[in-house]
Amino acid sequence: MTTIDLGRPESGDVIDLxxxxHRRFEALLRDLRNAESDRERVRAAFSALHVAHAEAEEKYVYPAxxxxxxxxxxxxxxxxxxxxxxxxxxxALLECSGTDTQKFDDALEKLAELVNHHLTEEELTILNPAREDVGEATRLDLGEKFATERNRQIDDDCGNIVNVRRIVQEARAEGLLDDSEGP
Ligand SMILES: [Fe+2]
Ligand SMILES: [Fe+2]
Structure with a gap:
């Protein structure tokens, strides 16, 4: 379970939330790069937020x-x-037993590359059009649904390695991971 404050929004415009x-992701990635941080704690916090955020987006925001x-x-x-x-x-990062190894650094580099790319692309190609096309009432409604699901996931310890493994296996079964490219 994470002990770093991930915020607990309950309502708001879904785009702002x-x-x-995304800013929290960036701050956590910065802390993960810093060898002086408590990287185990930051890793657990990042994992919870990554899973909770993506699940809530997929459940409520992306379909709308x-x-x-x-x-x-x-x-x-x-x-x-x-x-x-x-x-x-x-x-791959969660599977690293230590945080002061080359393996950890390599896994972090890969994760940071993918996440930074996704945040940028999502803001440009999904959120910017939504600012134009979705009315305020809908954005507030989606904000509440997104926040509730996100918080529920965090309360359920969604970032634990067993759950992340399950999500990855399901994604692979759905064909969302092109394994020919390799990790
Ligand atoms: Fe996303
Ligand atoms: Fe996102």
Whole structure:
């Protein structure tokens, strides 16, 4: 269970809530790079937030935006593939027994590359169109649903390695991970 404060929003514009989480991702990645941080704790916090955020997006936000915005379905499908790749890279980081090894650094580098790419692309191709195409009432409604699911996932310890392994296996079974590219 994570002991780092991940915030606990209960309502708000869904786009703002998602972007606040993206800033938390960036801060946690910075701390993970710093050998002076308590990297075990930061890793657990990052894992919980990554899983909770992506699950809540996929459950409530992506389906609504697929219907309502000019972000075509392809962008949203692509976002789900990137979540799966991020979770696969996260699993590799969780599987490192120590945090002061080359293996940990390599796994972190890969994870950071995928997550930074996804945050940028999601903001540009999914969230920016949503600002134009989705009305305020819907954004607030989605914000509450997103926040509730995100918090519930964190309360359920969603970032534990067993759960992350299950999510990666499911994504692979759904064909969201192209294993020919390798991790
Ligand atoms: Fe996101
Ligand atoms: Fe995402």
């Amino acid at each position: 998602i972007i606040e989480d 935006l697929r219907r309502k915005t000019s972000a075509d379905a392809e962008e949203v499908d692509h976002g789900e593939e990137e979540h799966a790749e991020g979770n696969e890279a996260l699993l």
